[in-house]
Amino acid sequence: MTPRARLVTLLAAVALLGSIAVVSVLHAAERAGERDRAQPGGPPIASGVVTLDAGGQMIFRNMAWGPHRDELVSVAAADPGGARTAAPIRCLRFYAAAGTGLCLRKVDGAVGESYFASVLDSRLRTLRDYPIAGIPSRARVAPSGHLVAWTVFVGGDSYAGSDFSTRTSIVDTRTWTLTASLEAYGIVKDGRPYHAADANFWGVTFADDGHFYATLATKGQTYLVRGDVTARTLTTLRPNVECPSLSPDGTHLVFKKRVPGLSPDEPWRLYELDLRTMREAPLAEARSVDDQVVWADGRTVMYALPGDFGANLWSVPADGAGAPRRVADAALNPAFVG
Amino acid sequence: MYLADRGPTPDTTSADAPQGRAGRAAQPGRATRAISGTVFALGTVSLITDISSEMVTAVLPLYVVAGLGLSPLGFGLLDGVYNGVSGLVRLFGGHLADRGRRHKAVAVIGYGLSALCKPLLLVAHTLPMIGAVLALDRTGKGIRTAPRDALISLATSPETRGRAFGVHRAMDTGGALLGPLLAFLVLGMAVDGYDAVFTVSFCVAALGVLVLLLFVPGGRSPATPADPRTAGTPTGPAGPASGSPPVTVRSAVALLRRPEIRRLAVCAGLLGLTTVSDAFVYLMLQHRLGIADRWFPLLPLGTAAAFLLLALPLGMLADRVGRRRVFLAGHLALFLAYGLLLAPLHGEALPFVVLALHGTFYAATDGVLPAAAAGAVPAELRASGLALIGTGQALARLCCSIAFGAAWTAIGDRAALGFAMAGLAVCAGWAAYALRGPETL
Numbered sequence: 001m002t003p004r005a006r007l008v009t010l011l012a013a014v015a016l017l018g019s020i021a022v023v024s025v026l027h028a029a030e031r032a033g034e035r036d037r038a039q040p041g042g043p044p045i046a047s048g049v050v051t052l053d054a055g056g057q058m059i060f061r062n063m064a065w066g067p068h069r070d071e072l073v074s075v076a077a078a079d080p081g082g083a084r085t086a087a088p089i090r091c092l093r094f095y096a097a098a099g100t101g102l103c104l105r106k107v108d109g110a111v112g113e114s115y116f117a118s119v120l121d122s123r124l125r126t127l128r129d130y131p132i133a134g135i136p137s138r139a140r141v142a143p144s145g146h147l148v149a150w151t152v153f154v155g156g157d158s159y160a161g162s163d164f165s166t167r168t169s170i171v172d173t174r175t176w177t178l179t180a181s182l183e184a185y186g187i188v189k190d191g192r193p194y195h196a197a198d199a200n201f202w203g204v205t206f207a208d209d210g211h212f213y214a215t216l217a218t219k220g221q222t223y224l225v226r227g228d229v230t231a232r233t234l235t236t237l238r239p240n241v242e243c244p245s246l247s248p249d250g251t252h253l254v255f256k257k258r259v260p261g262l263s264p265d266e267p268w269r270l271y272e273l274d275l276r277t278m279r280e281a282p283l284a285e286a287r288s289v290d291d292q293v294v295w296a297d298g299r300t301v302m303y304a305l306p307g308d309f310g311a312n313l314w315s316v317p318a319d320g321a322g323a324p325r326r327v328a329d330a331a332l333n334p335a336f337v338g
Numbered sequence: 339m340y341l342a343d344r345g346p347t348p349d350t351t352s353a354d355a356p357q358g359r360a361g362r363a364a365q366p367g368r369a370t371r372a373i374s375g376t377v378f379a380l381g382t383v384s385l386i387t388d389i390s391s392e393m394v395t396a397v398l399p400l401y402v403v404a405g406l407g408l409s410p411l412g413f414g415l416l417d418g419v420y421n422g423v424s425g426l427v428r429l430f431g432g433h434l435a436d437r438g439r440r441h442k443a444v445a446v447i448g449y450g451l452s453a454l455c456k457p458l459l460l461v462a463h464t465l466p467m468i469g470a471v472l473a474l475d476r477t478g479k480g481i482r483t484a485p486r487d488a489l490i491s492l493a494t495s496p497e498t499r500g501r502a503f504g505v506h507r508a509m510d511t512g513g514a515l516l517g518p519l520l521a522f523l524v525l526g527m528a529v530d531g532y533d534a535v536f537t538v539s540f541c542v543a544a545l546g547v548l549v550l551l552l553f554v555p556g557g558r559s560p561a562t563p564a565d566p567r568t569a570g571t572p573t574g575p576a577g578p579a580s581g582s583p584p585v586t587v588r589s590a591v592a593l594l595r596r597p598e599i600r601r602l603a604v605c606a607g608l609l610g611l612t613t614v615s616d617a618f619v620y621l622m623l624q625h626r627l628g629i630a631d632r633w634f635p636l637l638p639l640g641t642a643a644a645f646l647l648l649a650l651p652l653g654m655l656a657d658r659v660g661r662r663r664v665f666l667a668g669h670l671a672l673f674l675a676y677g678l679l680l681a682p683l684h685g686e687a688l689p690f691v692v693l694a695l696h697g698t699f700y701a702a703t704d705g706v707l708p709a710a711a712a713g714a715v716p717a718e719l720r721a722s723g724l725a726l727i728g729t730g731q732a733l734a735r736l737c738c739s740i741a742f743g744a745a746w747t748a749i750g751d752r753a754a755l756g757f758a759m760a761g762l763a764v765c766a767g768w769a770a771y772a773l774r775g776p777e778t779l
Contacts (some may be wrong), residue, residue: 004550017541024538025524028531035529092404108526113400133634135403153403197621197746209567251587265464288410306407 001106028144038066039309043329048085050074052096055338058296062086063310064330065154072103073122077296077336080313080328088123093136095294096120096335098145100173104136119173128176129138134167138243138292142206146174148231149204149212153268168201168214170229184225188214188235201225201234203243203292205253213237213244213253220257224273238278242268243292245301247318251275253282254293254301254318262288270303272318285316285324294334304332305322350654376493377502379553380486387449388510391475392517394459395514399467403531408465421737424480424645432447432484432725436585441485441492441721448482450548451475456540460533465772466676477645480641484725489554491720493711497711500661506652511646515639549635582761590722598714602662605728605769606707609669610734614639614676614742614755614763619696622679622751642660644697645704652701653709661710662773668702669696676759680752707731713777 001009027120042064050059050072062073071082072091092115101120106113117139118131127240134152141148147175151168168180169187179185182201187194193323200217204227212227216234224241225234244255253275256268266288273280283301293301301318304311309330328334400407435444455475462468488501495500520542524535593599620637622627629637657662675695678688708724715723738758745754 001552009350010552013545018547021538021541024534025528025531028528028534032531034530113522113525131630133630135400137403153399160688195747195750197618197743197751264466311407 006274012117018203019247035065036067039064040090042066042080042309043084044074045084045086047088050085050087050124052099052101052124052337053122057097058334059092059094059337060313060328060334061332062330063332064338065309071193071237075328080331080334087124089120093139093150095139095143095148096142096332096337099337100141100145100148101147101335102139102141102150104150106136115152117169117171118150119148119171126157128171130169130171130178132167132169137166138168138169138203140204140206140292141335142212143248145207146209147172147206147212148205149214151202166202166217167198168253170204170212172229179232182214182227182234185232185234187225188233189223190236193285194236203263205244205292207246207250211288213246215242215244224253224255239271239272242282244273245293245295247295248298252318254295256289256291263338270316272320281320283316283320287315287324294336296334296336297329302334340662350575358681367659373498373505374493376486376554377505379492379549380490380493381506383546383550383554384486384506384510385513385516386542386549387452387512387516389520390543390546391452391457391479392514392523393521393535393542394456396518396521396534397406397532400525401535402465402468405530405532405675406463409441416678422733423494424476425732426464426728426733426735427480428497428526429478429722429725431481432488432584432721432723433486433587433590434481435485435721436590436719438585439718442550442554443490444721445482445489445554446487446547446550447746448478448480448485449543451478451481453478453540453543453547456536456543459536483728484721487708487712487728488721491708491724492717493555498657499709500653500656500664500706501650502653503709504650504701505658507653507705508649511649515646554667585722590719590726592718593715593726595722596714599711599723599727601772602707602711602714603730605765605772606727607734608765609762609769610731611738612765613672613735613738614758615735615739616696618742618746619675619679622755623689623692625751626679627684627692629689637689640690641691641697641700644694645700646697648698648701649705652698653705654703656706656709660777661706661713662777665706665710666766666770666773667705668699669762669769671702672699673759673762673766676755676762680755680759710777729732732762767772 018112041083045062045066045068052059054074055292056077057074057075058077059072062068062071062084067127068086071086071088072089072094073081089103090106093104095102099122101124102119103120105116106120107116115132115136117132117133119128121127132150136150136152138151146288147170149168149170151166154165154167164312165307167330170182171177183199187199193303196218198218202215204212204214210229212229214225214227215236216223216225216236218312221239222242223236223237224238224244227234240257241255242258246252246253249332251274253273255271255273258267259269268288268290270285270293271280272283287305289303289305291303293303296302296315299318300315302313307312307329311332312326313328313331313334315322315327316322348385358408431448433446435441452475455471455478458471459468462471490502490506491499520538521535524538525531529532594603620634623637624634675692678692678695707727711724711727712720734775742754742758745757
């Protein structure tokens, strides 16, 4: 090949590959625009006032396409599939209790995106913003509304590794003290102090203003830990528990369990653990659930499963009986308020 | 003295002799001679390929979590053990390249395989599938590394090899820095446009393969006359005629019987055993110096920036004062970085100094080691030899990272780093002793 022929070949290839690249970007941009148009058959959504202390409401992230996509919406808890009222605040992850909201949100910047954890008052006004160093995963607020906790993913660095690590932070909203990472807590594993570079925590669920449960992962194994906020300790209770969620009466946990022998694509099943007897039992949901469930009342849990527009909300009795039921489409992260 | 040249063709020794230490000193003009077009072409291929691969790396966590809605909590997408496998793949790639001198062809397979992984990401929607695609991508990287480094060394006169590898590594790192910027530019234009990121990444990678095909001389004679040794061997441009022994697994393994190669391999391996992996360095930096979480993702950029800026100057320095010397000095920079992490110092500048030292370590070792090794390996076994030394170093680093993680658990991060630092001092001291004396170009 002559130098000239090489150059011509290169330019032709640049033109061809460049066109493919441009078309793919334009196509993706157009599709992104399409998501801002409401789809026929979707739930009716109207702008309105959403508060965290109105009675009998379920508030969640609306994933239905249209102008209110990703905004917080409220529905009557008695009719979760019904008309939605949207507030102009977008959250990737959300939770609320006792008039305190926690919104993990994305802010687009010049190079890349940044994320913030915003503590909200009952009118959804931001009280404090905390920059977070990863992609939001879990959000929880203590029953009193005094403590909030979130978990984010931190991606592996460059070529060297593709492992994800997690970072879980807790804020006391009375003093605005931030514990940036639960790694600052002492771990007590099998009765002895434990140190590990690979300790990861996720999925906090609060019992009260002094105690919580969460997941610890180390050496390829997950554990249920009980956290003590004052003593700043985490004590392992049992293995293979992820994303625990404590019942309103504080006696049961529903969690996702990695069940041996399942497909690696769908490794989890929902289980219920009685904290008094430490006995666990599977729930009636037969599909793999990758969510930290929310207790709709003392007997039912709600969780997200993948759907046409991101995720749909399902519910199932917490005692292993009954059958799963779809309660709302294009919805994520419900919180029951009022 | 010229151990490598006690090879198959006696005439190579005489061809090389004038370019020894004394010869070079008498010809200062050589040091400023331009880098060969092949090296620039290979540097461009690496730059383009790194843009492509770092585009994917930058958005992958976001894609997995926000795009696919999966939660990889505690899930290693690419098992650390796979790093060991990819080291073995590198050996295989090196050997395959030397058989019949198909360096370019094997490099094309490696780059091509990684390029093909990008469209596969469009259809891989589960964590195990994505992990498999990443493993395939890494396999491509393993295959291409040794033949590419062999091509660089074969296209360069022995006395400018440090500089050639410096140019290549600088271009490579430049691509790694540009990739994330391009990825987030695409995501800025198309919200959630991960498929567009992967498509653009594929187009970029395909362009890299094309540049390799068009602008890197190949066929069965990758060497240019710039390397007098290869020019003199029967397998050079003269074609695979007679005289040269066939390249077999046995002849590749026999490389380790050459004292100079063995010494280099052992030293690189020992030093690798005390090279704490980047992730731990950044974690220590954060823990010790209290760097805010949101700056954490920027720490690798600090290392990369120093690497980018210093790769060429240190490569040129290596040509002048000796590659082993610069290679060892690079470990001194690492030693100082460890020391600063352990010292009870605090200050605004400290993270920058530690990252600058960390980047200096890479600039003084990453390209300098193959530059140093190339002189010890005969041209017909070049890729195998470079793979042997590179793989030894990579496997040693893997062992170090496993041991360091265990030590961190058992005795704490400071004590673990203290041991690594002591080990580094001992290994570097021994290496300085073992690698004393003149080096083969």
